[in-house]
Amino acid sequence: MKRAARETISGLPREFWWLWTSTLVNRLGAFVVTFMALYLTLDRGYSASYAGLVASVHGLGGVVSALGSGVMADRLGRRPTLLIAQSATAGSIALLGFMRGPVAIAAVAFLVGMASNASRPAVQAMVADIVRPQDRVRAFSLHYWAVNLGFAVASVAAGFIAEFSYLAGFLMEAGMTLACAVIVFLKVPESRPMPKAEQTEDGVSLVTVLRDGRYMAVVGLSCLVAVLFQQGNVGLPVAMGRAGFTSADYGLAIAVNGFVIVALQIPVTYFMEHRDPRALMIGSSLLAGYGLGLTAFAGSVGVFALTVCVWTLAEIGYTPTLAGLVVRLSPAQGRGRYQGMNTLAWSAAILIAPLMSGTVIDHLGPEWLWGVCAVVGTLAGIGFGVLLRRLPEEHMPTAAVPDEAGPEARTA
Numbered sequence: 001m002k003r004a005a006r007e008t009i010s011g012l013p014r015e016f017w018w019l020w021t022s023t024l025v026n027r028l029g030a031f032v033v034t035f036m037a038l039y040l041t042l043d044r045g046y047s048a049s050y051a052g053l054v055a056s057v058h059g060l061g062g063v064v065s066a067l068g069s070g071v072m073a074d075r076l077g078r079r080p081t082l083l084i085a086q087s088a089t090a091g092s093i094a095l096l097g098f099m100r101g102p103v104a105i106a107a108v109a110f111l112v113g114m115a116s117n118a119s120r121p122a123v124q125a126m127v128a129d130i131v132r133p134q135d136r137v138r139a140f141s142l143h144y145w146a147v148n149l150g151f152a153v154a155s156v157a158a159g160f161i162a163e164f165s166y167l168a169g170f171l172m173e174a175g176m177t178l179a180c181a182v183i184v185f186l187k188v189p190e191s192r193p194m195p196k197a198e199q200t201e202d203g204v205s206l207v208t209v210l211r212d213g214r215y216m217a218v219v220g221l222s223c224l225v226a227v228l229f230q231q232g233n234v235g236l237p238v239a240m241g242r243a244g245f246t247s248a249d250y251g252l253a254i255a256v257n258g259f260v261i262v263a264l265q266i267p268v269t270y271f272m273e274h275r276d277p278r279a280l281m282i283g284s285s286l287l288a289g290y291g292l293g294l295t296a297f298a299g300s301v302g303v304f305a306l307t308v309c310v311w312t313l314a315e316i317g318y319t320p321t322l323a324g325l326v327v328r329l330s331p332a333q334g335r336g337r338y339q340g341m342n343t344l345a346w347s348a349a350i351l352i353a354p355l356m357s358g359t360v361i362d363h364l365g366p367e368w369l370w371g372v373c374a375v376v377g378t379l380a381g382i383g384f385g386v387l388l389r390r391l392p393e394e395h396m397p398t399a400a401v402p403d404e405a406g407p408e409a410r411t412a
Helices: 002-009 014-028 032-043 048-075 078-096 102-130 133-164 166-187 206-211 213-230 235-242 247-272 277-297 301-328 332-363 366-387
Strands: none
Touching: 014 102, 014 133, 014 166, 032 048, 032 102, 032 133, 032 166, 048 078, 048 102, 048 332, 078 102, 078 166, 102 133, 102 301, 102 332, 133 166, 133 247, 133 301, 206 213, 206 332, 213 277, 213 301, 213 332, 213 366, 235 247, 235 277, 235 301, 235 332, 235 366, 247 301, 277 301, 277 366, 301 332, 332 366
């Protein structure tokens, strides 16, 4: 285990670790999403329906910003996009804490969703820029681990902070996000690849992405699998509630997701490194679908937790592999746009998943939802198997990184 951990974290450029640190700091302060529903219903006295509406509006903001932020990352650069997004996130979160009217809260929640999601394409593109091709899946895995480690700690802290003051939670997240921007400003250099002499910055556009048939098909499959993973947040609590379980029971079951990711991400990353991404995507899709499908047979909190463990293993393998796959399928000058389209797919899944789970459960029952999940996972696995044959070779062009950066950040 020690050897696996050592080999997993070794050999990556220091720019990556500063970016990793900024992500961890950001997620350690991710309080608002955790207690937003409680804040709106208990502290502000709004209905559960309104809380759900605000969550949807927040997600819609992420959908709106996904493509625009990808274009910004390619045109302005990764670093300016990150700084703008993180500064805007800090300001909008702080502002949200002082909003009182329903329209004002929803409007600012939309801005928070836009700003917070705008950094994702830039971060993913920057990791691809500064890390060698053979280390990218490992780097994306470590970045994903930082996201979940920070969120796990923040989820626990959010409960204590909310008991003291909800406003303190808003202001603390704003401060942590601003600290994240300071780290990027001081320690993370620009990494956008310099165009070749015969290329122009406008060589890759959103039209180019949309006309890339194989990539858009992968994005569509990515959206399907993202809808599956979202069922842990939307379908599972409703199904457990209908079966007579309490919110505390659901909390115990879903907590397995965070614990498994934090505990197993590094050893699983060691196993995944240099594995065939096609096989990993097929296996992860099937495991996600069948793991959720097993929920139909759950009758106790322990069995529900076991099913969460199964599809969490799929999540661990799927998410970093997909991020590396997007890099392989995208031209260097268009990484921001391609990552933005992938971010759009995941943001869209946040909107689609509640509609899917609610409709199926209301009209057919929870068992049908889990059966549909198994079918969707199977179709996604087949789709990835067909689309990912004969993948292009990985390459790493020279990036715009200052001379003081490590050699790994400048060359392959």
